[in-house]
Amino acid sequence: AGGHHIIAEPGDRRRRAYLGSTHLIAEVGAARQMTAVLLLALLCQSAAGQHRRSQSTDTTCPLLVPRHLQHQTNRPRPSGLVPWSSRNVSKYPVFHMRFAPPGDVSMGWGEVIRASQHPARCNRFLLLEDDSQGSGLGADLRLASTALLIAVAQSRVLLHVPGKQVIYRGLPNISSGKWCDRPPYTWDCLWEPLSHCDPPPPDAVEVTPQKRQRWMDQDPVVRITTSWLLEEGLWHTSRGSIRVAAVNYLLKARPWVVRLSECLMLRSGLQAGNYLNVFIRQSPEKEQELKMKLPSAASYFVLSKAIMDVLKINKVFVQTASPDSLGEFRGLAHFFGMPLSYTENPRSESDVHGGRSQSASVAMWQGVVAAVNMYIGQRAAASL
Numbered sequence: 001a002g003g004h005h006i007i008a009e010p011g012d013r014r015r016r017a018y019l020g021s022t023h024l025i026a027e028v029g030a031a032r033q034m035t036a037v038l039l040l041a042l043l044c045q046s047a048a049g050q051h052r053r054s055q056s057t058d059t060t061c062p063l064l065v066p067r068h069l070q071h072q073t074n075r076p077r078p079s080g081l082v083p084w085s086s087r088n089v090s091k092y093p094v095f096h097m098r099f100a101p102p103g104d105v106s107m108g109w110g111e112v113i114r115a116s117q118h119p120a121r122c123n124r125f126l127l128l129e130d131d132s133q134g135s136g137l138g139a140d141l142r143l144a145s146t147a148l149l150i151a152v153a154q155s156r157v158l159l160h161v162p163g164k165q166v167i168y169r170g171l172p173n174i175s176s177g178k179w180c181d182r183p184p185y186t187w188d189c190l191w192e193p194l195s196h197c198d199p200p201p202p203d204a205v206e207v208t209p210q211k212r213q214r215w216m217d218q219d220p221v222v223r224i225t226t227s228w229l230l231e232e233g234l235w236h237t238s239r240g241s242i243r244v245a246a247v248n249y250l251l252k253a254r255p256w257v258v259r260l261s262e263c264l265m266l267r268s269g270l271q272a273g274n275y276l277n278v279f280i281r282q283s284p285e286k287e288q289e290l291k292m293k294l295p296s297a298a299s300y301f302v303l304s305k306a307i308m309d310v311l312k313i314n315k316v317f318v319q320t321a322s323p324d325s326l327g328e329f330r331g332l333a334h335f336f337g338m339p340l341s342y343t344e345n346p347r348s349e350s351d352v353h354g355g356r357s358q359s360a361s362v363a364m365w366q367g368v369v370a371a372v373n374m375y376i377g378q379r380a381a382a383s384l
Helices: 013-018 021-025 030-043 045-053 109-117 137-153 226-231 241-250 255-268 284-290 297-311 323-335 360-378
Strands: 005-009 125-129 157-161 221-225 275-280 315-320 340-344
Touching: 109 137, 109 241, 125 137, 137 157, 137 226, 137 241, 221 226, 255 340, 255 360, 275 297, 275 323, 275 360, 297 315, 297 323, 315 323, 315 360, 323 340, 340 360
Parallel strands: 125 157, 125 221, 275 315, 315 340
Antiparallel strands: 005 340
């Protein structure tokens, strides 16, 4: 992952006279909007091509990964936890195994999840193994948040654990390492551990449910997989504030990710709330999965400009794995004088994330870029 960094482009003020056209585009019908988008794309094709070929040599904030990512054991239980136990859980409904309080209940669910994940006694576990090859971070996050709400409902501690089976052919040292190529091989490489509790000992008796199977409440250690959650139809996570709290709890970046992300933001002039976060999803695999043509980068650009005009901001942070989409958006941003930032890292028109690649280093930099993009995206004024 070394050598990849963020690019910041100040934009070109010479063509600001054209900016008013996007106000009209936001107001016309769908057919005229698409025509305008195509005209913009054609107008800036040469600029986009030039920017695709350009490469920056700036290495101010290289995406370097620490050699050792294992967490210390015997971590102290945090202080300041809200009172919470199985008695509290019994007061709220459970929907398909998940803790599912009413959406209109006003409560600090983040603090509740934190207290549930840091019990006084570490003797009930739900171990989550990520074995879903090919899935992206968004899908994995949906499954992981489901597992977390199941753990809360059953007064268990959810822990990420590496798989017992190797999922990378030809890479025998990588176990369930979709986003990390070194110990602990899990999300704990990038985000804070979910509990102060250490995993149960290797010789602990684990209950591993198969399809259409459940486990007994008295079973102390249960191991589930993301593919099991998917097969059981449990990926439809709860909505509302409890789901938001679960997602936020899962995505607390580790200090090294925070330092790297804030370095990139400082380098690009990004401050919390002064930029738009744009995520462009484009790949043949995704189009085949959805059986539809995905929106072009030019479409994202038009919408971005309309949103930025409303919010009165002028900076954009773009996330995309597609080099062509980045080049097209970058050319348009340059033509219309829009300050643009993005991480500089290997990109591919085809999906390589989620264990699709045979390279462990690809898994690692995919994880790092995902964590950095997530941190920066969470601090944007809005996301598209």
